Amino acid sequence: MIGWKRFLMRWHISLLALLLPDVTKRLPLRMILIWLTPARPSRLYHGLDEQIVLAMVRQRLARPWRMRGRRCLREGLLCLYFLRLIDVPAVLHFGVFQKVKGREVAHCWVVVRDRCVTPPPQQKFVPILIHPLPLH
Numbered sequence: 001m002i003g004w005k006r007f008l009m010r011w012h013i014s015l016l017a018l019l020l021p022d023v024t025k026r027l028p029l030r031m032i033l034i035w036l037t038p039a040r041p042s043r044l045y046h047g048l049d050e051q052i053v054l055a056m057v058r059q060r061l062a063r064p065w066r067m068r069g070r071r072c073l074r075e076g077l078l079c080l081y082f083l084r085l086i087d088v089p090a091v092l093h094f095g096v097f098q099k100v101k102g103r104e105v106a107h108c109w110v111v112v113r114d115r116c117v118t119p120p121p122q123q124k125f126v127p128i129l130i131h132p133l134p135l136h
Helices: 002-026 029-035 050-060 068-085
Strands: 090-098 104-112 126-131
Touching (some): 002 050, 002 068, 068 104
Antiparallel strands (some): 090 104, 090 126
């Protein structure tokens, strides 16, 4: 039973990963976040494990040929969407930090139950957005 769900999830991840570079160029971040934050979990993917979903996203994004410069955004948006589809309370964090030569750089990462599931920032950062706001 889970086998066809994995197959469907893998296909869904591939399709969204293919569309994401064009979507991020054409839509404002606010609209993208609304679109990629499901209102409720999908019964279609019920029973899939968080680690399996994360592994499928990472596998699909292992060799990017588009959107290379915004790796964290691509991974963060996909992880947020697919984790929330399986009812995992994923939260996307955005932060800014100073890079060499005074240039500011943004980074985003996904947190699930106070644990980073995508690469966290490597430097001290200023938080700028948390989406969606966690319910505490």
